Amino acid sequence: MRGARGWGLLLPAILLLVLAFLLPVGLMVPTSFRPYVPLVGITNGFTIGYYTRLVSDSYYLEIIGRTLALGLTVTLATLVIGYPMAFFLARTTSRWRNWLTILVVFPLLLNLVVRTFGWIALLAQNGLVNQALQALGVVHEPVKLLFNFAGLLIALTHIFLPFMVLVLLGPIQNIPRDVEDAARVLGASWGSAFLRVTLPLSAPGILSGSILVFVLTISALVTPRLLGGPTYQVMSTLIYDEFLQRLNWPAGSAEALLLTVMVLALVFFSGVLARRTGARA
């Protein structure tokens, strides 16, 4: 009875998941094994070529590696910048607290394309950042910040920072202050209490925030497309081009499935990690 009612509550979500996710992904599986012949289209053969080239061709390996590296560094950067922000917001008793929280979310209210164009204006050869760096005498030649890793890292970190802060906020707020006080009375300095008590107890938030930002980063399309240009590819832009520029659906399907598998594997392993460590907390 109780179980049946529980499933009933999940029904809309399950329907949506099946119709909008599992079904299309399932349809992509057979497509990814069909040979694509230019000017003809998808033919009735069988090939695993689109998979083998993904794991053997250095062009594709570089894109996969770059995507993963971007995901990791953006996650790390949002964590390093976002944790102190979330910690401050969780602990401050200032009456500006709510306004500061809104300020964190504020960038999300601006259209993604607008924000990305803003970064282009800032990071271009003669953009604001380079002008400032040159005026201050830090560099003499303009630094290349567009169409490369640095540009994507900066822009994606900025765009996904609010997600990290918002996810971290709750778990940090849930850490009882008494527990930290207890550590200090027992002889732990502020730093030691933070490392041994506060940080481990915020692990669930760090884990879910990291998963969220990592998945958002490696699947981000608009920002890498605009800031990376047509040549500096990541997996999402590659898939986009495959489907819509080259019309090679089988190759695009294989690449999209690989990305999906990578994300699922990540979510699965972090779940295992959470059970190992977070289960105690």
Added chain:
Amino acid sequence: MGSASPAVSGAAPALRVSRLRKSFGAVVAVADVSLDAAPSEFVSLLGPSGCGKSTVLRMIAGLVEPDAGEVVLAGEDITRVPVHRRNLGLVFQSYALFPHMTVLENVAFGLRRRGVGEAERLPRVERMLEMVRLGPLGARYPRELSGGQQQRVALARALVTEPRVLLLDEPLSNLDALLRDEMRVELKRLQERLGTTMIFVTHDQAEALALSDRVVVMEGGRVEQIGRPEEVYRRPATPFVARFLGRANFLTGTVAGSDAGGIVVAVDGGFSVVASPRPGLAPGSRVQAAIRQENIRLGPAGAGSDRANRFAATVVFHAFAGQTHHYVVQLADGRELEVTAAGSAPALARGTRALIEWGPEDVVLLAGGAAGEAAR
């Protein structure tokens, strides 16, 4: 050590707090609180919530910085010493165990921070767990323990470092009634065995009376009275103390004079009561006479003895509470008094014509009879 009250004079106090003061914004939480604790003494800070008792405790621990005053630990001024260098123990109402550590790791935490090596650490932790009867549970996590067990882990964690003073912030309040009584006995025995000086914050008067060598009664950020449990209970210094410790009836009146039997107080509204002699109350001074509910003897009309204060009354309310009967009786002038009687006595039904009586020694006279508030 035993339960005999420790030397209050002679030995240097293990802890002395003088003229401690703390405001939060415009609210004065603690105003000029001074107290001390002799070595091995068990001192309670007793008061209603918001009276500043926890703030005093947190200032002793170093978690709250006082605006003024000083905290002296065994002769050393520690007012400006950071929390983690004070070598005190603190047990929280919420237990505040580290949820990501086992019982063993929880208890070992303080020793690790003090750089005690593993060879010495483990035996000490195990001995402490043995002492609080948690020997076999060292590998468990706090969430796998009952409330009483968690409380004992918190005690063990605080005591294993052999703190100079153990501070306890309402440690028993989160336990259910039966367990609370059990832990009360256990805590007291542990204290007697280890000889640790303890400062115990509570809002429960029975707890404070049962555990303490001395009780500090606080209200509105100030100390109302400091004394042995019998003292504060039998000879409350202020109306607040009389009202907070046990339930009493208050009669407001004027001192009419004294005779061989004691002081006669003319109660506003007619009758007079006789109280034991007490110096410093001149005729004409306003007083409140407090009479505890359990000190009033209630019997059927005509069955009285020769006690000095004897009045006819009518039972207007009766409730049976197991160990006691709870009555409200009405005097001839309409005034109502609350009376408790032993539960083993036969009950007097509502409407019964009765006699109430109490001796002069049962009356506590408190100077300054402002508008007499009704008994709690």
